[in-house]
Amino acid sequence: MTIRLVVNGRPRDLEVAPHALLLDVLRDTLDLKGAKRSCDTQVCGACTVLVDGLAVSACTYLAVEADGRSVLTVEGLADGESLHPLQRAFVEAGAVQCGFCTSGMLLTAKAMLAENRTPTRDDVLHYLRGSLCRCTGYRKIVDAVLAAAETAR
Amino acid sequence: MLRPFTLHRPETAEEACALLAGLGEEAAAYAGGTELLLMMKLGLLRPRHLVDVKRIRGFGDIGLEPLSGRRLTIGAAVTHRAVEQSALVRARCPLVSSVARHVANVRVRNVGTVGGNLAFADPHSDLATLFLTLDASVELLSPRGRRELPLDDFVRGPWETSRASDELLGSVTLTPWASDTAAAYVKFGVHERPTLAVAAALRLDGTTGAGRNGRDRIVEARVAVGCVSLKPVRMAAAEARLTDLSIGDLDDAARAAADAAAAGVDPADDLYGSADYKREMVAVFVGRALRIAAARARGAESAARFPHTVVA
Structure with missing residues (x-):
C-alpha cells in the first residue's frame, strides 16, 4: 500500500505492507533509529513517537495508520545543532543516563506540554506512567520536564 | 514481527x-490494535484478514441514546482518550x-478503543468492571440483524465473549446513575495491568452531599470487583449489606x-x-472504595493515599 506522510517535517511517499509496523518502517526504511524496540508490548515507552502530536507505541502501530498524518521522532526535535528546550533541560538536569528511554521520554513530555503548559509534578508523573527508565529513578526526568515547562512560560 | 494479512x-x-461473515475465523475486527496486534505478535491469533472498523459511520461517536434520551452510547471505535475528553461523558458519567x-x-489511551477493550474481555479490563455498575449493554451487529446484550452476558470469561464470529460490536450503552450517587473506582497493582479493581456506587435518598442536610440513607449500593474472578462481577451479597443504611454507619x-x-470472588x-492474597486484598480494597465513596457523599474527598493504588 502506498502511504503519504510527513516525517520530522519532511513529506514522504512510502510503499509499505499492511502488516508493516511503524517502528520497523522508521528504523529500517527511513534509518531513524531513535525509537527503540524493547518490550514490544506497549508497556515500556522506548518506541514512543508522536503521530499528529499524540504519543503512540510505534512497535504496536501499523505503518498504514500513519497515512496522511505527521510523525515526529526524536531526530526531529532539535533545530539543526540547536537542541529542543526539553533536550536542553534533560541535559542540564542530568536526566539522561544510558539514554535508552530518553527519546520516548522526550516525545511523551512534548505531547504533555502541548496539552498542559503548566503541569504539576503529579501531572508529569501521570503522563509518564508507562515510560520506563531503569537508570535514573525518574526524579531527574520529572525535574527536567518541569524545568522545560518553566522555561517555556 | 507480524504475519502478513489483508x-x-x-x-x-x-x-x-458481510466481510466478517464471509471470511469467518480467518478474519478479525481491528480498531486500535492495542490488544489484537499484541496477540498477533505472540502468534496467539493468526488472522489472515483484518477488518478495520474505525471508518464505519457512528463507530467513533459518543451520544445520548435517542430512545431514552438519557442513556449514554459510546461507539466501539471511540478511543479511551476521546472518552476522557468528552464533555458529554463528564456530564453524564463523570x-x-x-x-x-x-x-x-x-x-494505549491514544489508540486503544472502548469496543476493543470490551471485545477482548481481558479479565483485568477497567471498563468492564466499572460498566457493570452502570447497567451497560452492548450492541452486536450481524447480517442477521442487531441484538443488544447486557455486558454481564456478553463477557463470558477470560478473553471469551458471546459474540458470534459474524457479529460486530457496534457500541456500548451505559445507564448513568441518578444524580444523588457517590462513587469511586479504585485499582491496585504493581504490574502493567491491575491486580484488582473495585467500582463502588452509593445512591442516597437526597442529592450528593446529602449527609450535610440530613438525608443520608443509602437506598442502593452497587459494587463490582474486577481482575480477580474469571470475569468482572457484581457483588450482590456486599450490596445487600449496604442498602438501607445511614451513611454515618x-x-x-x-x-x-x-x-x-x-467470600464472593x-x-x-x-x-x-x-x-x-487476592481474596484478602478484595476485602481491603472494597472497604477502601466504599469509604472513599462515602466521603464523597458527604461532599469531601478522602485524603487517604495508598501505595500502588489509583483512585478515580
Whole structure:
C-alpha cells in the first residue's frame, strides 16, 4: 500500500505492507533509529513517537495508520545543532543516563506540554506512567520536564 | 514481527459484517490494535484478514441514546482518550471520564478503543468492571440483524465473549446513575495491568452531599470487583449489606460488605498473587472504595493515599 506522510517535517511517499509496523518502517526504511524496540508490548515507552502530536507505541502501530498524518521522532526535535528546550533541560538536569528511554521520554513530555503548559509534578508523573527508565529513578526526568515547562512560560 | 494479512476498510457496518461473515475465523475486527496486534505478535491469533472498523459511520461517536434520551452510547471505535475528553461523558458519567484517564498508559489511551477493550474481555479490563455498575449493554451487529446484550452476558470469561464470529460490536450503552450517587473506582497493582479493581456506587435518598442536610440513607449500593474472578462481577451479597443504611454507619457496614465481597470472588493463583492474597486484598480494597465513596457523599474527598493504588 502506498502511504503519504510527513516525517520530522519532511513529506514522504512510502510503499509499505499492511502488516508493516511503524517502528520497523522508521528504523529500517527511513534509518531513524531513535525509537527503540524493547518490550514490544506497549508497556515500556522506548518506541514512543508522536503521530499528529499524540504519543503512540510505534512497535504496536501499523505503518498504514500513519497515512496522511505527521510523525515526529526524536531526530526531529532539535533545530539543526540547536537542541529542543526539553533536550536542553534533560541535559542540564542530568536526566539522561544510558539514554535508552530518553527519546520516548522526550516525545511523551512534548505531547504533555502541548496539552498542559503548566503541569504539576503529579501531572508529569501521570503522563509518564508507562515510560520506563531503569537508570535514573525518574526524579531527574520529572525535574527536567518541569524545568522545560518553566522555561517555556 | 507480524504475519502478513489483508487489510479491509469498510465504511458501513453492513459491509463490515458481510466481510466478517464471509471470511469467518480467518478474519478479525481491528480498531486500535492495542490488544489484537499484541496477540498477533505472540502468534496467539493468526488472522489472515483484518477488518478495520474505525471508518464505519457512528463507530467513533459518543451520544445520548435517542430512545431514552438519557442513556449514554459510546461507539466501539471511540478511543479511551476521546472518552476522557468528552464533555458529554463528564456530564453524564463523570466516573467514566476519570477512569478513562487511568486506563493503561497514555499511548494505549491514544489508540486503544472502548469496543476493543470490551471485545477482548481481558479479565483485568477497567471498563468492564466499572460498566457493570452502570447497567451497560452492548450492541452486536450481524447480517442477521442487531441484538443488544447486557455486558454481564456478553463477557463470558477470560478473553471469551458471546459474540458470534459474524457479529460486530457496534457500541456500548451505559445507564448513568441518578444524580444523588457517590462513587469511586479504585485499582491496585504493581504490574502493567491491575491486580484488582473495585467500582463502588452509593445512591442516597437526597442529592450528593446529602449527609450535610440530613438525608443520608443509602437506598442502593452497587459494587463490582474486577481482575480477580474469571470475569468482572457484581457483588450482590456486599450490596445487600449496604442498602438501607445511614451513611454515618458505613464504617461498620463497609467491613461486613468487604468480607461478603471477599467470600464472593473466585480467585486463582497466578502472576498477580496467590488466591488467598487476592481474596484478602478484595476485602481491603472494597472497604477502601466504599469509604472513599462515602466521603464523597458527604461532599469531601478522602485524603487517604495508598501505595500502588489509583483512585478515580
